[in-house]
Amino acid sequence: MRLDKFLKVSRIFKRRTVAKEVSKNGRVLIDGRVAKPGSDVNPGNVLKISYGEKTIKVKVLRIANHVRKEDAQNLYEIIEG
Numbered sequence: 492m493r494l495d496k497f498l499k500v501s502r503i504f505k506r507r508t509v510a511k512e513v514s515k516n517g518r519v520l521i522d523g524r525v526a527k528p529g530s531d532v533n534p535g536n537v538l539k540i541s542y543g544e545k546t547i548k549v550k551v552l553r554i555a556n557h558v559r560k561e562d563a564q565n566l567y568e569i570i571e572g
Contacts, residue, residue, distance in 0.1 A: 492531070492532050492554045492556070493528065493529050493530070493531070493532070494510075494514050494519060494521070494526050494527070494528055494529070494530045494531075494532050494538075495507055495510040495511040495514055495528040495529075496510075497532040497551070497554065497566075498510035498513075498514070498519075498540075500555065500556065500557070500558060500563070500566070501558075501563050501564075501566040501567055502560065502563040502564070503540065503547075503549070503567070510528070511528040513540070513542055514526055514527060514528045514530075515527065515528055518540065518541045518542060519538060519539070519540050519541075520538065520539040521536050521537070521538055522536055522537055523537075523539075526538075532551055532554065533551065533554070534551050534552060534553050534554060535550070535551065536550070536551045537549070537550050537551075537570065538550075538551065538567075545572065546571075546572060547569060547571065547572030548569070548570040548571040548572060549567040549568060549569050549570060549572075550567060550568045550570055551566070551567055552565065552566060552567055552568055553565070553566055554566070
């Protein structure tokens with residue numbers, strides 16, 4: 492799944508355009524490498540996301556195209572932040 496779509500589906504960002512902009516500006520790392528909006532995200536990847544004053548690190552647990560709001564947090568686990 493594309494990085495920008497995963498960030499939106501998992502509700503880390505509310506809008507895909509915001510997720511796309513953050514990743515386009517090099518503020519998202521996948522396993523330590525700078526990621527673009529179209530980069531592939533797979534279970535087991537570690538994402539480091541910097542936005543504003545915050546930096547969070549999450550581990551991708553599973554991928555899903557559509558999830559309910561209540562289930563969105565089951566897609567990832569927060570490691571730091």
